[in-house]
Amino acid sequence: MENPSLVSIAHLSREKILYLMEMARDFELRPNRKILDGRIVATLFFEPSTRTRLSFETAAHRLGASVIGFTDPKVTSSTKGETLKDTIMMVSNYSDVIVMRHYLEGAALYASELTNTPVVNAGDGAHQHPSQTILDLYTILQTQGTLDNLNIYLVGDLKYGRTVHSLIMAMRHFHPTFHFISPKELAMPEEYKQYCREHDINFVEHEDFNEEIISGADILYMTRVQRERFSDLMEYERVKDIYVLRKEMLSMAKDNLRILHPLPRVNEIAQDVDDTPYAYYFEQAQNGIYAREAIICDVLGITLEEVRNDSTIIQ
Amino acid sequence: MKREQLMVAAIENGTVIDHIPSDRLFEVIRLLHIDECHHDTVFIGYNLRSGAMGKKSIIKIANRFFSEAELNQLSVVAPNVTLSLIKDYEVREKRCVRLPKELRDIIRCNNPKCICNNEPIQTRFVIIGKVGKCYYCEKEQDLTMVKLV
Ligand SMILES: [Zn+2]
Numbered sequence: 001m002e003n004p005s006l007v008s009i010a011h012l013s014r015e016k017i018l019y020l021m022e023m024a025r026d027f028e029l030r031p032n033r034k035i036l037d038g039r040i041v042a043t044l045f046f047e048p049s050t051r052t053r054l055s056f057e058t059a060a061h062r063l064g065a066s067v068i069g070f071t072d073p074k075v076t077s078s079t080k081g082e083t084l085k086d087t088i089m090m091v092s093n094y095s096d097v098i099v100m101r102h103y104l105e106g107a108a109l110y111a112s113e114l115t116n117t118p119v120v121n122a123g124d125g126a127h128q129h130p131s132q133t134i135l136d137l138y139t140i141l142q143t144q145g146t147l148d149n150l151n152i153y154l155v156g157d158l159k160y161g162r163t164v165h166s167l168i169m170a171m172r173h174f175h176p177t178f179h180f181i182s183p184k185e186l187a188m189p190e191e192y193k194q195y196c197r198e199h200d201i202n203f204v205e206h207e208d209f210n211e212e213i214i215s216g217a218d219i220l221y222m223t224r225v226q227r228e229r230f231s232d233l234m235e236y237e238r239v240k241d242i243y244v245l246r247k248e249m250l251s252m253a254k255d256n257l258r259i260l261h262p263l264p265r266v267n268e269i270a271q272d273v274d275d276t277p278y279a280y281y282f283e284q285a286q287n288g289i290y291a292r293e294a295i296i297c298d299v300l301g302i303t304l305e306e307v308r309n310d311s312t313i314i315q
Numbered sequence: 316m317k318r319e320q321l322m323v324a325a326i327e328n329g330t331v332i333d334h335i336p337s338d339r340l341f342e343v344i345r346l347l348h349i350d351e352c353h354h355d356t357v358f359i360g361y362n363l364r365s366g367a368m369g370k371k372s373i374i375k376i377a378n379r380f381f382s383e384a385e386l387n388q389l390s391v392v393a394p395n396v397t398l399s400l401i402k403d404y405e406v407r408e409k410r411c412v413r414l415p416k417e418l419r420d421i422i423r424c425n426n427p428k429c430i431c432n433n434e435p436i437q438t439r440f441v442i443i444g445k446v447g448k449c450y451y452c453e454k455e456q457d458l459t460m461v462k463l464v
Contacts, residue, residue, distance in 0.1 A: 010453075084430070084433075102430075104428055104430045104433055105429050106430035106449070106450075107430045109430075110434065125428050126428070
């Protein structure tokens, strides 16, 4: 049997992505249910990430599941030298699904091979964070009415930003045109540009960030430019204010433009943008609940059909 | 038989691994676990003169025949070795090594944050041309630079 875990976005087909979108849509319409009554969701956070953990735990609670887990690795045995394997073997006997975040790359894939309990990757180092990508896709679909043929502008740290890398991979099924806007030092790595070429994804690179450049955008995906990513601090000082989105830069924006951000933001989106009709990052975070409700149900083998005909919905 | 081969004693039956770059000799020994075979006779010629290679090494293992999978591991450290299967002092078969599609527990991932460097797991690499892609962290690495497990 195919392992039902969700550890990576790279292998999801177009059909599977659209299927998860449909399921998330049903949860958006009717988010509170008892469909997971009697089930136990374990959230194992070997590295703290409050937003992601709250989002998964809210999703589990809204569907009637119980939640166990830890968030501070200091209170668990892993600081006493227990292997990840032993932790997973133990917790898989307690729970029906394991949601895990780990600082090591490949940790979720490894965990998923140790147990028949499905594993959901909630971030493994700099590697993958598929639930973020699913909620990004859901938000794009929700705001644009389609995932096909969109102009998606990625702004900021494109070198280390795993969310933008995963988004490129997931969008390969939908014929997008990407615009990569970043300082030279944080430009899109060659391996992802090569990935675009191999998958017939159009892309354009820019160093400038202004109203003209973004006037063609359907989606403006902002990310944080972090000081610690720069080897040259002079360069950081030079560029740090260039990749900040301000309200006046939206004067030429298309009506359907929506601005996304994986949050938390620091200063890369000015506060005055929040009041424009283009700002959508808080709705995006809310969509995280529906996306994660869909992911948890899917790895547990609950089908779209069952979600639609669910008799446990709380009106 | 060539003169430099004769500098190492002939074997009646077994395997001859020739044209090993001398700086890779000990890795070849380790990969094939030749240092752990306690029953068979092994002749090793180290730093022999070779026209094409300058210095080369050769290993002759009596009474041992390796599987194709075992021999193909050598392609990572010594892609140009030549293998001869010897029966009754005669070369019965010559072979080259081929890079396999996947390497299990042969090379190490150079990503210190990879799970395979932090848990007791066999490493796994998918081979794409001259690079190996780690099954766990998906980082690619140049096969000519890799370290063995
Ligand atoms: Zn690795």
